Amino acid sequence: MIKNTLGIKPLASAITLALMLGGLSSCSSASLDTSASSNASSNSISQSEQSAQNVMAQDTNNPFFKPYDTFAGMPDFAKIKPEHYLPAFKAGIAEQKSEIQAIIDNPKAPTFANTIEAMEFSGKLTSKIARVFYNLTSADTNDELRAISKEVAPLLSAARDDIRLNDKLFQRVKTVYQQDKSGLTVAQQKLLEDTYKSFTRGGANLNDADKLKLRALNEELGKLSLAFGDNLLAETNAFELVIDNEQDLSGLPQDVINSAAQTAVKRGHPGKWVFTTHRPSITPFLTYADNRELREKIYKGYIERANNNNANDNKQILAKEAALRAERAQLLGYPSHAHYVLEERTAKTPENVYKLLDRVWPAALNQARAEVAQMQKLIDSEGGNFKLAAWDWWYYSDKIRVAKYSFNEQQTRPYFSLENTLKGVFYTANRLYGITVKERTDLPKYNDEVRTWEVYDKDGKLMAIFMGDYYVRDSKRGGAWNNSYRPQSHIEGVNTIPIVVNVLNYPRPTGDEPALLTFDEASTLFHEFGHALHTMLSDVEYASQAGTSVPRDYVEFPSQVMENWMTQPEVLSHFAKHYQTGEVIPQALVDKIRAASQFNQGFATVEYMAATKLDLDWHSLSDTTPKDAAKFEAESLSNMGLIEEIAPRYRSTYFSHIFAGGYSAGYYSYLWSDILGADAFEAFKENGIFDKATADAFKNNVLSQGGSDDPMLLYKRFRGKEAGIEPLLRSRGLLAK
Template sequence: MNKAILSPIALAVMLAACQPDTNSQVNEALTQQQKRNQEKTKSVQQNNPLLTESNAPFGVPQFEKIKIEHYEPAFDFAIAQNKQQISDIAANSEIASFENTIEAMEKSGQTLSHVTTIFYALNGTDTTPEMQKIAKKMSPRLSALNDDIYLNAALFARVKAVYEQQEQLTLRADQKTLLADSYQSFVRGGANLNDPDKVKLRDLNGQLSKLSVQFGENLLAETNAFELVIDNKEDLAGLPEDIIAAAAVTATERDHDGKWVFTTHRPSKNPFLTYAHNRELRKALYEGYIQRGDNDNANDNKKLASEIASLRYQKAQLLGYKTYADFVLEKAMAKTPENVYGLLNQVWPAALAQAKNEAADMQKMIKAEGGDFTLAGYDWWYYAEKIRKARYDLDAAQTKPYFSLDATREGVFYTAEKLWGVTFQERQDIPKYHPDVRTFEVFDKGGSSIGIYMADYYVRESKRGGAWMNSYRKQQKMFGENVKPIIFNVLNYPRPVGDAPVLLTFNQASTLFHEFGHAIQGLLSDGYYQSQTGTSLPRDYVEYPSQVMENWMMEPEVLAQFAKHYKTGEVIPQALIEKIQAAGKFNQGFATTEYMAAALLDMKWHTLETATEQDADAFEKAAMDEIGLIPQITPRYRTGYFSHIFSGGYASGYYGYIWSNIYDADTWQVFSQNGIFDQDTANGYRKHVLETGGTEDPMIMYRRFRGQDPQVWPLLERRGLLTEEELKAAKNQ
């Protein structure tokens, strides 16, 4: 005979129907069940490193103790705890106040934040099939929890009550921002919907969470699956020796001993497309890259992308917005799709015209060399490099010996010290999530410790592509102490081969400076509430500090500190610096056009006014035909591998890089005029930009630093997209 197992609630209901003299038995049963639950909870906490306080220096997670079996119980515990915290806030019998409602919500969910931060950070840097399964399982649960919060009528009533009395409250600027953001988050989360529509919204959010995880997994699988195997040394003609050596190591790792393997990871793909003489092999690798997620196989992302776009439109409509872009941009600096298109349309014509000129120059070179073919996408990098060398006497391979990875990192440390007095000391006693990680304690001017900085540089198959900054802990003061941040940068550089150092291209070195720009904002953050510190900023503003940081790398004073030949120690010659600067605007038509094509593709997907799913290939082609993209250029991200917008946080926001570039170029005007290490400028930039995070409207903070709104002409000038007459007119406006 099967015996039903009763829950504590069902047990209580059943026993309550018994004779009055059994009440003591009921109470005893409930008491025993509560004790068992408490013991179980205590056991989970004590035996799970994700739920116990780390005793490592600075409270850095003890990564070596975390096992795959710890994640799900930690999520279960943290989600249940957060639900109870929210329930307690909603059920509070006291009159709603900023402290017992808005601030209480901000302080809730700390355990869940800790667990999710560690899990998703590691899933991006060192994933496994088991972690991917957990991500799939947890994504809809976390989405549902988010809905539980924002669709909680009692909780929203309290938030609304505080929001409506804000004029009578004495609040700091950051508290006013927190209150406004909290109220708006509930409205944007569906709090004003009727009950049937709330059910629909939950369903849409659940579907979106699952599909976005699947998109990212498919892309990682596609990227790792492709390999170009070369067994004839003659096919390596044109490639630098360090690239050939790295390809041999990759071949051995992939069980192709004695051969050479190139992959679609950028450190492998980019140099092959730039230097390899064999045109057919360049074509094979190029097409392997641009066809990711578009191969009609198990990892095909075309249908997923279309489903995601359709669901997002339905969500926007449900919440009262015309398109998903309208929904997203309400919280951005741009505010509306019309404003985004206003900027993109201002830059696009000049960029496209310049790209066409560049393509014509390449076609002339092909003809002059006796080539009888039309320039194709897989030729662009190769011929751009040849023209760069011919026109500016600059071969990108000339610069690499001066940009070793370690020296470039020291260059960015030097820059931070000169600007803000910040110094870095490597620590070997702090846990690492992977052996590749380098860990540094960060000190402010005066010697006080301000946080931990980790750097994870090398490409590996368990790491997603690209480069980014993240945190294991954000700076905040809301629990009575100044919690120090734990910040990390992730990049994908080739591994060292033998005893040789990793040598970077100029662009790779620039990327290191870029990502450090994000990191220094996280490290210098000085806010009260966790949700406002570090890079908690609109998508079209958050790239601004990272883009500013790139400028210092081109300055002779900075280059002299770190750009030294890895063999001889010779500082990069001034003549070579001048060649780099002279070539700075070279190929900007291509760089701007391929980026903007992706930004415009993002906007097209998210300004759709229909829930009808699209044929992704046809949709993309029509979008590119509409803007006149030339066939020799592919959008930087095609639909099938556009993870920024389909599995990241950049939907309707990829334009943000160029929008942020406006602030960057405008800011650099100040440093250029006052001195690149002028302390008044540096301190003002730190105080009003780096330290403030999302405590106020970013435009208000920018005006405090700059004294005016940013201008667009410095951006157009930098990219070489204005004639002298146009530039003069723009400056006089």
Template sequence: MFKKCIFILATSCMMYSCATQTETNPFLTEFQTEHGVPPFDKIKLEHYEPAFLKGIEEQNANIDAIVNNSEAPTFENVIVAFDNSSPILDRVSAIFYNMTDAEKTDGLNELSIKLAPTLSEHSDNISLNQELFKKVSAVYQQKESLGLTTEQQRLLEETYKDFVRSGANLSPEKQARLREINKQLSTLGLKFSDNILNENNAFKLYIDKEEDLAGLPDWFCQSAAEKAKEDGQEGKWLFTLGNASRIPFLQYSANRPLREQMYKAYISRGNNNDKNDNKKIITDIVSLRLEKAQLLGFDCYSNFVLDNTMAKNSTTVMDFLNNLWSYSLPKAKAEAAELQKIMDKDGKGEKLEGWDWWYYTEKLRKEKYNLEEDEIKPYFKLENVREGAFAVANKLYGITLTKLEGIPVYHPDVEVFEVKDADGSHLGVFYVDYFPRPGKSGGAWMSNYREQQGNIRPLVCNVCSFTQPVGDMPSLLTIDEVETLFHEFGHALHGLLTKCNYKGISGTNVVRDFVELPSQINEHWATEPEVLKMYAKHYQTGETIPDSLIEKILNQKTFNQGFMTTELLAAAILDMNLHNLTDTKDLDVLAYEKEAMDQLGLIPEIAPRYRTTYFNHIIGGYAAGYYSYLWANVLDNDAFEAFKEHGIFDKKTADLFRYNVLEKGNSEDPMTLYKNFRGTEPQLEPMLKNRGMK
């Protein structure tokens, strides 16, 4: 997942003196560190708010200078000046919003809630500043005669469009209502995400009888025992809702009632009628989004969002998703029938349920392919997998990543690497933070501590929640975790290799349904035999993964894809349905979710990958956009065909992809960039084939 920090700024009418903070607050000047990295060892909670406010003061002064400039409006004195108007805010926002996801504390949480309304107001003060918009519009109206480069034209168009989409053309009355909506949405989104983190942390499944561990691998039990000990419950085993705990438990636990308890706790998050309940919050969010879209001239929120994407409108997306559904649901039903047959062999007369799917899938994998996850995990030591991803990037693009020591970090788990190009020039700094902890949001993402701009190189991070090392055993990844590491590193490459002149369109600042292309294509190399031979070494013996295991991994690539695609599609369609609504009066989100899934014919053994009350993606930037993973899956499978046609490390193909996709950011229309690489528009067939649906 790509996670862009959207820097919502604070109110211009708020007065605050930061004079006493200037010498000690690290955000108020460029970081005086190697490569300009964040001085995490010097940043304190009390630095954030004064830095935000000083940054607001700075940006307001810069905007006043643009507005009051007596010279004729030009690309440089309006568009570029606006793009560069917020250096302090850029610094503090990038770190603050990354920390609220990666290392949240009570203090950070309280501050984010406190600042949200005023930050939203300042953002509106800028986007609804009529004098500023007049300057932008004046440049936009003469765009054909300015002799701009393609990149400059793109920045101008995106800047103008952002103002219009933010309400610059609305009447004063509608602008006032839009401000109120944005302010409410800013706090509701924080509360929604906070509730999910609280739910994740609150659930603790303790086991105190060894017989209840039946089926669970030794390494997993050892990890659970360590977690219980850390939690003050030595002698017991602790299992949580984090992916690294929940998924292996559902895969291996022979105790069906405990599997049911784990599964139901996961799918009922945010729906427990307690202080962390999200039903009213998401209802309010959907309703406010609809009102916002209608204020801006759209019939529904999805069409407002999609007007600024490759897909362009809801009809295109729904046609795409429904077409895929016609392939995935029959495959999922066939998989369910296979799993039921295995259950029937147990002779208990039990019917397959959602908490059985992972468990019997693992049994079926063993039966059909003679492969168990535990058989391959020893070859996927985290450090080796990471080096494999680095080695692939080196062979494709010539870049190298070298570990840096002595760089300040916010947690001991974080490691830092310098990235250099083939000629030895500095490309950026890359942070990795791989293990779960209570203050970290679940899942995995890429973000920036600094955007690339001209000669200013980026600072990029990957944050994940992988299986932790236990005792003498290192972190051994599942095949899904291996692909996640390659996926997030693909996002990182997009951020690191970018070569744009303006930060507003550099790196991953692309439309939502294009941003997953670099990440998802990078997954393809993870399980290529040639690549597996490069990095998959047994953590004890150093033995390279044998051909027999590689063959098994490849043979089961399309295994369980009916389930995987159907649960993802169900979530994408649920997202679209919620944001396709043109009337939210009397909306009951759970009843609406059930009705939507019933109409699709979703089988009861499968739940949407994310249900409404814990669908964090549609709070954090993927509203009417979760389809993007599947949309980009068409792109990435089609794009990888080019590599397979010429060799997976073919230099010419890699150079084409680097130059036309990874380096270009949002400097041109994404379909133009794709066709410049591939020579034609993407085809659906490779994606269907790779998911076993054709």
């Protein structure tokens, strides 16, 4: 299960935002140097400013050049066309150049207000465009948007480096950084610290030659990241398992069969059944299909994506990315890309992450081996003359689950319709934080399937707009994530409410049935709404510190906590009702869910941790020569002792989190956040799952604070102590009995 979100770190600039939203490398740029002479720079800026004004004055039909005339300032999706993006981006970049130059040319001595805050408030137009564009390239893309992305990326990258590598601007920032900070609030001190670091980490201390080299590295990395993502999308959409013999559907639930028939019609195979490597299709097939040969075929289709030595192969791309990241890190004074990345995370060093993994790995691997033995015993008892293989795991683990607990996830589907699960999410948020929602069908949307709600706080005041995009489609990348079209901020008495979106990939309704979710899929809905709450309950001054603008290894923590409420009897009884009869989910089935919750945790933990170790191995490299990707991966998996019955959750060629997203050297973040989440929920179990004081403490010290303070200090204020690892191990059944 992918649980992805984008935490946007300061530097102000919408340029950084655009790169993060676009899933590019942490630094990417083109080779344009504007930090030369002040006269040349000033003239260039002046021309850019005039050009931007001319463009906006002439193109009165471009919706980005004026305030949205919509409810709560939502993006006016109906009026935004592909041809609007490029001129708008160019105008936004020029406008911000002018804003930055005004900061540099300010004759007054540098202060927090005229330098740091002025930078924070710059780039609003580019931010406005980027939040629409990069959300859509993930959730509802097309060939036009992909082409524009390739053209825009180097422009944004160059603009970003133009800011970070501008020595005159850096000297102003440095002056403020060295001043007495006692008059600044905690949030202001954090903004100053982060802004200063963004310059030093962005190459501000490099000489001119090395700055040029950094720009070239950044530009190339940006291109490679885009190419990786495009190749993976093409490979994922290209694979299809076409079944024309009904006997080959043996074992599959009827709703899965119905969905495959719909996919077949959509893909031009009427009268047949089509399964794809999208999770809602492949997971039930691997779990229930009796045909072992077909399970092997679709499994290999999944794990060999972008690894087929064709036009979409990613091996050379990712190997070059890893090498260039190592080269860039060393240019900036770090031993490896992992050291560079983790300096800003709560983990601090790759050594700390490896130590954490080494505490969990042995117990998880031992449990996985025990699970293998159980399944092999079942295969042998059935007369199967074969050794358990990776494509057998879901199928036989489900058989054991049924035998051991009289439970499989298909039993839960009737009780978790999408509609009811949404009610459960909203009910939980209401009980915890007093939130209420009102659905609107008349608000702008980028796709007809999007749903929209007004969100009100406990005092009945509009606090956010929430959008939900729930069904799988070819124009949407896989997984599930939270993002925002506008962050919260509070400047000079004006509170800007956030516009938040959850994007998931559920199967569409079939026939007369509503969209029915498995227990695991419903849990993902709670998880992503945890991110949404983090975004919507934000109460900070600066937009760059709002909501999920926190370190990667902290951002998943609030959403991991939110998952816990779904399994609570009081919550289940409120929403987990049979879609036909209205019957509340039977307690006996709930007991089975709980009893089975620790089942297969060896597999789940090992496949995740294998991907985590693979990520760290790639990004702990100090060698700047591209590796043989296949050989490197094989050696990495061998060194960690991964058993052959389990593949990493993401192999290198389709590991988009790290090669086309923002999680390079950071995929461990889910486990790190799980530790915090499991420990935090202990407080609710101790005091009552809806205890007002505990909920208020969590909201006031965690959810509302975003990135305005040190995250571990915020956690300790809530919990009163550092997080322990035991609650996580206990929840997964990995503590020694």
